[in-house]
Amino acid sequence: MLSGATTSSLGIRVLRQDPQSPLGTMWGTPRDIRSDEFLTGTAAELNVLSLGHTSSAPLAESPDLVLQVASGQPFETLFFYDGDLLRLGPWLPDAMxxxxxxxxxxxxxxxxxxxxxxxxxxxxxxxxxxxxxxxxxxxxxxxxxxxxxxxxxxxxxxxxxxxxxxxxxxxxxxxxxxxxxxxxxxxxxxxxxxxxxxxxxxxxxxxxxxxxxxxxxxxxxxxxxxxxxxxxxxxxxxxxxxxxxxxxxxxxxxxxxxxxxxxxxxxxxxxxxxxxxxxxxxxxxxxxxxxxxxxxxxxxxxxxxxxxxxxxxxxxxxxxxxxxxxxxxxxxxxxxxxxxxxxxxxxxxxxxxxxxxxxxxxxxxxxxxxxxxxxxxxxxxxxxxxxxxxxxxxxxxxxxxxxxxxxxxxxxxxxxxxxxxxxxxxxxxxxxxxxxxxxxxxxxxxxxxxxxxxxxAQVNPVILGLGDLRDSQAAGAVRQIGADARSDASYVASDDPLVSALLVANGVPSMTGWQIAGPREDLWVELDPDRSEELVWNRGASYLRMSFDGAAGAEPVLSNPTPDTVLISVDPCSIPEVLKVETLITHTKLDAPCLTQSSEFVWVGKRQRVYTVGSSG
Structure with a gap:
């Protein structure tokens, strides 16, 4: 424990800044089949370590029961005695x-x-x-x-x-x-x-x-x-x-x-x-x-x-x-x-x-x-x-x-x-x-x-520390993005679940990520007033994704690209106000009139562009 060694697959190549050059020391081969570990569980646990409590996308209900970690409520704190370790992250070394x-x-x-x-x-x-x-x-x-x-x-x-x-x-x-x-x-x-x-x-x-x-x-x-x-x-x-x-x-x-x-x-x-x-x-x-x-x-x-x-x-x-x-x-x-x-x-x-x-x-x-x-x-x-x-x-x-x-x-x-x-x-x-x-x-x-x-012995790797998810330049970049979003009480959205994992792992207030416990019905109804797409969004244990290729001025389109994915396709200049998304991250170059590129970083070998959403005039 003092060495920070775990059997997590967080060092897998799809969660690296440079897929060919992982940070940290690792023995063995991470398994891509365990995506619910390295994409969901690990990212969510690192999120708690960053913030000292759980968080989730605004469209999703609290994940406390699923993650077995408290957000500060008294009975939860007593109940999730093991998860309370993660809440010490703001004061003690995260890797340990x-x-x-x-x-x-x-x-x-x-x-x-x-x-x-x-x-x-x-x-x-x-x-x-x-x-x-x-x-x-x-x-x-x-x-x-x-x-x-x-x-x-x-x-x-x-x-x-x-x-x-x-x-x-x-x-x-x-x-x-x-x-x-x-x-x-x-x-x-x-x-x-x-x-x-x-x-x-x-x-x-x-x-x-x-x-x-x-x-x-x-x-x-x-x-x-x-x-x-x-x-x-x-x-x-x-x-x-x-x-x-x-x-x-x-x-x-x-x-x-x-x-x-x-x-x-x-x-x-x-x-x-x-x-x-x-x-x-x-x-x-x-x-x-x-x-x-x-x-x-x-x-x-x-x-x-x-x-x-x-x-x-x-x-x-x-x-x-x-x-x-x-x-x-x-x-x-x-x-x-x-x-x-x-x-x-x-x-x-x-x-x-x-x-x-x-x-x-x-x-x-x-x-x-x-x-x-x-x-x-x-x-x-x-x-x-x-x-x-x-x-x-x-x-x-x-x-x-x-x-x-x-x-x-x-x-x-x-x-x-x-x-x-x-x-x-x-x-x-x-x-x-x-x-x-x-x-x-x-x-x-x-x-x-x-x-x-x-x-x-070869099923799970052994990794020392938290790898690129925390120690890379990309991790530092999204932490700054997260600090800016918190100061504005706004959210960040990405069209790539691998970037969303990076955001969640670093405590960024992210609209994309995971809907683990289930949907916040009151907000989803704002996106789907006649509930015609309830079969799409009324799910737990699902990834939340956004794409920024919606037709100009069109309403959001909801779909399930895979059974455990809920995709919201939007026009960047017509993102519903209820989502409070003011920052977009994508490796695709966007030319919508309401967007201004503010910075960029590299993740999984791709240049990720950071856009600020403003008025299209």
């Missing part, structure tokens, strides 16, 4: 704060998940194997480590609830019981984050662990203490979440009313086998091949094969307690539900099921393997010693399942050979056999963790 923010979920997960899994039944070596399987799963690597961040909220909250239960049960003084209640409240608040972050993955990644820990508490010897702790945690977490929603009422309403994602309802469907069982073959993707269907992120998954491994072991003699068996069952039921969601067509019945209908089958398939990983390590930790031949049967069954899934992967990875299929399947057989026979041996666990690290 950015690195600390990106590293915090890994630290929280390292401090809470292993001890939590050990209480549920895992041995110490197995608990750390669970950590490695979660952090280094292909879905984690290809989704810029978003799944571990989701799991960190669940892990932290559950761990605090477990410690609170233990402290309450052992308490002999009022002070000890008060401390237990405080821990319970903090645990509930941490778990409430699952209700405000990316809900589909909160349901598939976070909720299974919460259910398992709740079952462990309720079926354990400290049930009465556990009921009290769970009640306090639920009340405090629910209350604070409700207050945060109240502070962001307009953004919540806008998100729920959007045609996408707010009104989207999914149903279960049959997916190709690789979506569920193809994870061990994903090392092939590090070679740079683009899948024929979908992309690297959409096709990635976690290690669902661990569920089959756990199922074969749970049938054997076990030393699990009643509480641990309850945790097994809770995780097992969760996995079964999501696997059924990805392997069966549920039709209109599925679309009517609350919560499940918020999760598309591909999102469930990508992440159900995380619960499978947790189930495996706690089941294996309680299973009595397995002999070499019995372990071989388990390993071969899992190897065949892997071969089935990775063979299916060849339908989208056209250069994958049968040799790679069998090598990855054989690696699974060997790993499962060794860990099953020697589950409590670091000599079995550490090499497997090393293989996982090696197989995914």
């Amino acid at each position: 704060l950015f690195a600390a923010s990106r590293a915090l979920p890994f630290l929280v997960l390292a401090l809470t998940l292993p001890p939590l899994l050990q209480r549920l039944g895992a041995s110490r070596p197995l608990s750390w194997l669970g950590y490695a399987l979660v952090v280094l799963a292909p879905a984690s690597l290809w989704w810029s480590f978003t799944p571990p961040r989701v799991l960190s909220y669940a892990s932290l909250g559950c761990f605090l609830l477990v410690v609170a239960t233990e402290r309450w049960a052992a308490a002999t003084a009022v002070r000890s019981r008060a401390a237990a209640l405080v821990l319970a409240a903090l645990g509930g608040i941490a778990l409430a984050r699952l209700g405000g972050y990316y809900v589909p993955w909160s349901l598939t990644i976070g909720v299974p662990l919460v259910l398992a820990v709740a079952a462990w508490i309720l079926f354990g010897p400290q049930r009465r203490a556990g009921l009290l702790v769970l009640g306090v945690g639920a009340a405090c977490g629910g209350a604070l979440l409700a207050l945060v929603f109240w502070e962001n009422a307009e953004a919540v309403r806008a998100t729920l009313d959007t045609l996408y994602p707010g009104q989207r309802r999914a149903t279960g469907d049959l997916l190709a086998p690789f979506h569920l069982l193809g994870a061990p073959g994903f090392h092939h993707l590090t070679g740079g091949e683009r899948p024929a269907i979908g992309n690297q992120s959409e096709n990635s998954s976690a290690f669902l094969v661990c569920a089959l491994w756990a199922l074969l072991l749970v049938l054997r003699p076990s030393d699990a307690t009643r509480a641990q068996r309850a945790a097994f069952a809770a995780l097992g039921v969760s996995i079964a539900v999501w696997v059924a969601w990805c392997t069966t067509a549920w039709g209109s019945f599925g679309a009517a099921l609350p919560l499940l209908n918020l999760v598309t089958p591909p999102r469930a398939a990508q992440t159900v393997g995380f619960a499978a990983t947790l189930l495996l390590v706690i089941v294996l930790g309680r299973t009595r010693k397995v002999g070499p031949w019995s372990a071989l049967v388990v390993a071969l069954a899992c190897g065949l399942a892997t071969a089935y899934g990775v063979t299916s992967l060849r339908g989208t990875l056209l250069t994958m050979s049968l040799t790679e299929v069998w090598v990855s399947s054989l690696a699974v057989v060997v790993a499962i056999w060794v860990v099953t026979v020697f589950p409590n041996s670091w000599l079995a666990i550490v090499p497997l963790c090393g293989v996982l690290l090696w197989s995914g």
